[in-house]
Amino acid sequence: MARIAMGASALTALLSACGGGDGKTAPPAPPPPEVGVITVSPGRADLATELPGRLEAFRVAQVRARAAGILQRRLFTEGSDVKAGQPLFEIDAAPYRATLATAQAQLARAEANLVQAQALADRYAPLAKSQAVSQQEALNAQAAALQAKADVAAGKAAVQTAQINLGYASVTSPIAGRIGRALVTEGALVGQGEATPLAVVQQVDKLYVNFTQSAAEVMRLRQALAEGRLQRAAGPEAAKVQVLLEDGSVYPQPGKLLFSDLSVDASTGQITLRAELPNPQGQLLPGLYVRVRLAQAEVDGAVSLPQQSVAHGATGDSVLVVTDDGSVSARPVKLGPAQNGKALVVDGLKAGDKVVVDGLQKTKAGGKARAVPWSPGASTPAASAPASAASR
Known part of the structure; x- marks a missing residue:
């Protein structure tokens, strides 16, 4: 009996040592959440600016x-x-036809008078040399012939005027x-x-699109170009524009930039630009409001990301980056103009960085995460929450 009591005491002590005395087992630590990431590969990108514009007929004629x-x-x-x-x-042309007939009759009379006056002047010229007629008579005949020529010229002008007015009736x-x-x-x-x-x-087979850009934006762009932070857009695409319709769709025919105004509107602080836009099917109408996408510069080391991956805060824009050991950190970035619905990061990321796109609500800066490659079709509704949620 003594040996049985000692065995029971040893079993109780062993169970107490393994279970902490309360009989319950501690749960294992949860694994880090899985997030979809994009591996950064910087490249050259156009800095395209979207500006408000309005279509105008290529030529307008008031009839x-x-x-x-x-x-x-x-x-x-x-x-x-x-x-x-x-x-x-057609306007009633009867009065103009009558005026033309009158002018033609007056011209015929003037031409007949010219024939008579010229014949008399030609006959008197040799007679005046032989003193058969006086010099005064010969001079009067010559003057009458010149006056008859002037009457014929006036008659022709009157006929031409009457013909023009008759043509205006149509x-x-x-x-x-x-x-x-x-x-x-x-x-x-x-x-x-x-x-x-x-x-x-x-x-309307081709249209003008008139649009404006802030003078301050133009000055900032020129300064960045002068400092070498941006390169001027080159090639045939530099002088082309894209037109975005009211429903957000892109008009398939690109436009050609014609000029930019040399002065700033004092009342609005805007510079006016104009482009020529083909419209062979007549799809677009004059007076339509559109948005114009204009490539004005290029930048090296740019990264295109889905909009949900960027958090917009009071201190600036940032993204979440996952390191090789699973650590998550917030990385401040500088954005350029949005391109085709995506955020364009022009500074703050380097090649190989893994930016969180899917699962922003599962992790935060300072935490851990398991990175998997992201593709657009793999996003879940929960993972598509706005990127700003990750900063809260």
Whole structure:
């Protein structure tokens, strides 16, 4: 019995030593959370600026009545494409035809008078030399012939003027383009005292896009270029612009930068720029508000990251970086203009850095994490929380 009691006491002591006296086992430490990362590979990138702009017709022509009269016919369909010289309106031409006939009759009379006066002057010239007629009579005949020539010239000018006015009775399109609505109807009296507007034709197969940029931004860009921190955009793409429509889509046809204004608008502090934009299908309309993406400089060592990987705080922008041993640290970065919906980091990262993109809500600076390669399709809804959450 004594040996049994001693065995029980030894078993109790052994159990107490293994279980800490309370009979419970301590849980193991949790593994570090898994986060999706992008391994940084810096390269050269264009610094493209997005600016507000507005489309303008390449050419605009106001069709006006240059002849006074009653409008008889409209010869076009509103909203259709018209050609240069195409008849658009007809104004009552009867008074102008009568004026032309009168001018032609007066010209015929002047030409007949010229024939008679020239014949008399030619006959008197030799007779004056033989003193068969006086010198005064010969001089009068010569003057009459010159006056008859002047009457013929005036008659021709009158006929030409009458023909021009008759041509104004048929109103034609000055340019090729798309015509809007008619501003007058048949039966209206037009051109009485002033050139009455009849319609507007706009050339829209190509458009101007006018946009503005802050003078302060231009000065900062020029300073960075002068200091060598940026390189001027080179190649054929440097003079091209992209147009973003109101729904965020990119217009497929690039535009060509034409000029930038040499002065600053005193009221807004903006510099005006203009580009030419092809519009062969007529998809874009004059007056439409757009955004213009313009590549003005290049930077070396830039990194493109998803927007959710960047935390925006009061002290600046930062990202979370995972080291080889799993340590997580916050890295301050400097951002350039966003490119195609992604953040462009121009300073603060180096090749090989592993930037946390997925799982920002699982870790924080000073903690541990297990880095796995990230791909866009691998993100989970929970892992897609805003990057600013990681800084809270």
